[in-house]
Amino acid sequence: MSASTHSSVLKHHFDNLEQQHSAEKLGMWMFLVTEVLFFSGLFVAYTVYRHFYPAEFAFASSHLVLWIAGVNTALLITSSLTMTLAIRAAQLGKRSDLMRWLVVSFALGAGFMGFKAFEYYTDIHEQFVPGSMFQTEYARAVEHVAHHSAAAGDHGGIQHWAIELAENNKGKDPNSEGYIFPERVQLFLCFYYIMTGIHGIHIIAGLGCIVWLMLLTKCDKIPPQRYATVEIVSLYWHLVDMIWLFLMPLLYLVGTGVKGH
Amino acid sequence: MSTAYAEPQTIAPVPPEPEAPPRNYLNNGYGILSWLLTVDHKRIGILYLVSLTAFFTVGGIAAGLVRLNLLSPDGAILTEDQYNRMFTAHGVVMLFLFLIPSIPAVMGNFFIPMMIGAKDLAFPKLNLASWYVFMIGAGFMVWAVLAGGIDTGWTLYPPYSSRFSHTNVTPGAFGAFITGFSSIMTGLNIMATIHKMRAPGMTWGRMPLFCWALYATSFIQLLGTPVVAITLVLLMVERVAGVGVFDPAMGGDPLLFQHLFWFYSHPAVYIMIVPGMGVISEIITCFSRKNIFGYKAVAWSSVGIAVVGFLVWSHHMFVAGISYYSALLFSFLTMLVAVPSAIKVFNWTATLYRGSITFQAPMLFTLAFLVLFTVGGVTGLFLATLGTDIHLHDTYFVVAHFHFVMVGGMVLAYMAAIHFWWPKMTGRMYSDFWSRASATVIFVGFFLTFVPQFVLGYHGMPRRYPNYPAEFQVYNILSTAGASILGLGYLMPGIYLTLSLFFGEKAPANPWSATGLEWASPSPPHVFNFEFVPVVKCGPYEYSLNVDQLGRTLPEPPGPMAPNTLKETNGVG
Numbered sequence: 001m002s003a004s005t006h007s008s009v010l011k012h013h014f015d016n017l018e019q020q021h022s023a024e025k026l027g028m029w030m031f032l033v034t035e036v037l038f039f040s041g042l043f044v045a046y047t048v049y050r051h052f053y054p055a056e057f058a059f060a061s062s063h064l065v066l067w068i069a070g071v072n073t074a075l076l077i078t079s080s081l082t083m084t085l086a087i088r089a090a091q092l093g094k095r096s097d098l099m100r101w102l103v104v105s106f107a108l109g110a111g112f113m114g115f116k117a118f119e120y121y122t123d124i125h126e127q128f129v130p131g132s133m134f135q136t137e138y139a140r141a142v143e144h145v146a147h148h149s150a151a152a153g154d155h156g157g158i159q160h161w162a163i164e165l166a167e168n169n170k171g172k173d174p175n176s177e178g179y180i181f182p183e184r185v186q187l188f189l190c191f192y193y194i195m196t197g198i199h200g201i202h203i204i205a206g207l208g209c210i211v212w213l214m215l216l217t218k219c220d221k222i223p224p225q226r227y228a229t230v231e232i233v234s235l236y237w238h239l240v241d242m243i244w245l246f247l248m249p250l251l252y253l254v255g256t257g258v259k260g261h
Numbered sequence: 262m263s264t265a266y267a268e269p270q271t272i273a274p275v276p277p278e279p280e281a282p283p284r285n286y287l288n289n290g291y292g293i294l295s296w297l298l299t300v301d302h303k304r305i306g307i308l309y310l311v312s313l314t315a316f317f318t319v320g321g322i323a324a325g326l327v328r329l330n331l332l333s334p335d336g337a338i339l340t341e342d343q344y345n346r347m348f349t350a351h352g353v354v355m356l357f358l359f360l361i362p363s364i365p366a367v368m369g370n371f372f373i374p375m376m377i378g379a380k381d382l383a384f385p386k387l388n389l390a391s392w393y394v395f396m397i398g399a400g401f402m403v404w405a406v407l408a409g410g411i412d413t414g415w416t417l418y419p420p421y422s423s424r425f426s427h428t429n430v431t432p433g434a435f436g437a438f439i440t441g442f443s444s445i446m447t448g449l450n451i452m453a454t455i456h457k458m459r460a461p462g463m464t465w466g467r468m469p470l471f472c473w474a475l476y477a478t479s480f481i482q483l484l485g486t487p488v489v490a491i492t493l494v495l496l497m498v499e500r501v502a503g504v505g506v507f508d509p510a511m512g513g514d515p516l517l518f519q520h521l522f523w524f525y526s527h528p529a530v531y532i533m534i535v536p537g538m539g540v541i542s543e544i545i546t547c548f549s550r551k552n553i554f555g556y557k558a559v560a561w562s563s564v565g566i567a568v569v570g571f572l573v574w575s576h577h578m579f580v581a582g583i584s585y586y587s588a589l590l591f592s593f594l595t596m597l598v599a600v601p602s603a604i605k606v607f608n609w610t611a612t613l614y615r616g617s618i619t620f621q622a623p624m625l626f627t628l629a630f631l632v633l634f635t636v637g638g639v640t641g642l643f644l645a646t647l648g649t650d651i652h653l654h655d656t657y658f659v660v661a662h663f664h665f666v667m668v669g670g671m672v673l674a675y676m677a678a679i680h681f682w683w684p685k686m687t688g689r690m691y692s693d694f695w696s697r698a699s700a701t702v703i704f705v706g707f708f709l710t711f712v713p714q715f716v717l718g719y720h721g722m723p724r725r726y727p728n729y730p731a732e733f734q735v736y737n738i739l740s741t742a743g744a745s746i747l748g749l750g751y752l753m754p755g756i757y758l759t760l761s762l763f764f765g766e767k768a769p770a771n772p773w774s775a776t777g778l779e780w781a782s783p784s785p786p787h788v789f790n791f792e793f794v795p796v797v798k799c800g801p802y803e804y805s806l807n808v809d810q811l812g813r814t815l816p817e818p819p820g821p822m823a824p825n826t827l828k829e830t831n832g833v834g
Contacts, residue, residue: 012380012381012789013379013380013381013382013383013385013458013789014458019457019458022457023383023384023453023454023456023457023458024383026453026456026457027383027384027387027449027450027453030449030452030453030483031445031449033483033484034445034449034483034484034486034487035487037483037484037485037487037488038487038488038490038491039491040487040488041487041488041490041491041492041495041521041524042491042495044521045495045506045517045521048514048517049506049512049513049514052512052514053512056512130502130504130511131502131503131504181512183510183511183512184511184512186504186511187506187511187512187513190498190504190505190506190511191506194494194495194498194506198491198494
């Protein structure tokens with residue numbers, strides 16, 4: 001194991017702390033490169049289909065809950081700030097400050113996940129999930145729209161998006177202008193769930209790392225010369241934050257120019 | 262005697278054989294836990310070596326069954342379903358569980374820190390974790406191919422793999438997803454180590470070419486593997502959830518999967534071959550007693566392959582419906598990637614020119630590599646050419662080309678590496694006669710297996726078909742006969758190398774009189790590789806000055822009839 005022969009912070013196979021820190025930082029940066037490439041596959045696939053099916057993507061996007069995404073963006077950006085303040089506290093050896101900023105960062109990240117869970121709950125409640133939920137709801141809406149005029153206020157409990165989609169497609173041939181393919185709306189939803197889901201897993205991993213830092217801080221294992229540990233976690237946390245800054249417009253804002261909410 | 266100013270290096274006495282330390286990495290702790298919990302890069306290399314040998318055997322048995330079945334035009338031993346599962350098992354196990362980790366995980370782990378004069382890799386715990394991650398992923402994959410199998414081919418193209426195959430695609434893909442992380446961990450570790458852990462005096466220009474090759478490999482592993490990981494996630498989601506982004510019924514595009522898949526899987530063949538090229542540079546200089554011809558060209562061509570290798574993936578889709586102009590561009594780029602490979606081959610050949618060549622087993626494997634890799638590389642150009650590819654696509658010509666590069670190239674380089682570094686890893690010499698015999702048998706068996714497949718492919722036999730017209734039978738029988746010889750050739754090292762562990766003569770520190778830093782440590786090495794901080798004074802291949810990288814005079818190289826061979830009395834020789 002890393003039995004320390006020199007001091008409690010220098011690992012045996014490094015010559016000095018500087019070498020150790022720079023190796024650790026380089027390792028984390030390279031890991032971040034792999035993370036960027038990991039999401040880039042999704043971004044490429046998204047871009048291809050958005051280029052193929054702009055109307056469907058805009059329609060589906062405009063039915064996501066924008067205010068939750070806005071709140072979540074604010075939470076994540078703030079948590080990046082508090083993580084950076086945590087590095088500063090670690091560098092200065094202020095243990096209680098370090099602990100406080102870590103707790104705040106954790107709370108903001110956990111808040112993100114809380115809102116995200118609530119959003120998923122809303123989406124599922126609205127049957128806005130690709131597969132049988134979507135298809136059943138859309139079939140009901142088509143049935144409903146065929147027998148009722150558009151002006152009728154009562155939709156018989158059928159979800160708003162389904163009625164809107166059915167009314168848009170009413171009497172239209174799939175080849176005609178303005179027809180929105182329900183299958184392709186589901187394609188967007190696949191991206192929505194997969195991208196936010198994988199991002200959420202990354203947030204959870206980041207939260208785990210912050211808990212680990214809190215435990216280290218509690219046991220006084222992060223002396224000032226070892227502040228790089230906090231910095232390395234913060235690099236990861238910033239990346240996850242940054243990926244959200246790309247997901248947010250791609251998923252929630254591509255439909256804002258279109259009629260909808 | 263001449264005075265000190267005339268070539269001082271050559272008259273310096275050969276340093277005395279370093280005393281075998283009482284504690285080396287092998288006897289520093291016994292018992293299974295001392296291996297399973299080790300963070301020593303050398304022991305982790307050995308863990309990989311043992312696991313990869315097992316997976317190579319599994320993949321080899323699957324290949325043997327495929328070849329046996331092709332003895333008869335109607336399928337000799339397997340049903341058609343079994344045949345599909347068997348060639349998929351062969352592909353999946355050999356590629357993901359043998360070729361991709363092979364040299365980086367075994368030789369890279371073991372020798373990169375030693376060659377650059379470090380005590381360990383930069384992240385020893387991550388290194389051990391990579392082995393566990395690999396074994397977990399391999400567990401899923403082996404379970405998937407043994408318990409029912411996968412029938413999609415290793416490429417897992419949807420929509421067949423996503424909607425229609427009723428086999429173990431999901432656990433297989435999950436296994437590949439997991440082993441990908443192990444590959445990333447190894448690559449990341451090696452790259453960080455080369456950047457940050459080099460000994461004093463070990464400049465980039467003095468680094469052995471094996472390190473350059475593994476640096477380039479790690480670059481591909483870091484940039485490519487995550488893309489296939491996300492692609493496999495999308496595939497698994499589609500299988501499990503029933504909806505997904507490659508489903509044509511939803512407007513999804515299966516060709517997109519092929520793009521994403523090959524964006525990794527084409528560079529992955531460079532993950533497999535570039536480390537082999539690094540090994541060849543080490544061995545060919547040592548056994549020609551010459552400096553490498555064109556150090557910079559060989560070093561940068563590795564990087565060139567890594568970069569250009571990312572720009573050629575669509576040549577796997579020339580007949581899959583990509584645009585004509587895109588195909589033209591990718592055809593051109595594919596030809597371009599042949600340039601750095603050719604640079605290497607020419608430089609190796611120039612290194613051989615007027616060298617004092619001896620023919621020990623590592624050198625025989627290396628020379629076989631040169632021949633077979635060149636054939637494999639040149640036939641690749643036939644496939645890169647749009648017109649000929651339409652004729653040859655998805656035929657046995659592709660199979661033969663791929664195996665010339667991957668088996669004739671990579672597996673032989675792996676064998677060369679094992680034979681070159683075996684004395685260092687184990688502290689024992691193996692049988693000189695039997696190792697040379699094995700190299701010869703493997704070369705002959707290989708040639709007989711795959712040359713008929715070029716003919717078969719040219720005449721139109723498609724790959725992955727269990728049945729074929731009767732006039733193709735003679736070539737298939739030749740190929741299967743060759744495969745049997747090849748199998749025998751692989752069995753031989755298994756026997757004599759194992760016997761050498763018990764009966765082999767003790768290896769000196771530098772049995773081949775090689776220049777690398779790894780030979781400055783005793784055989785087997787110390788726990789922390791060196792008892793002193795190595796200070797590098799010389800370039801990597803100063804065979805003409807007869808000095809190693811520490812500037813010390815080299816011992817007498819072993820002649821053609823090397824004295825340090827296995828004794829006749831041990832029952833092997």
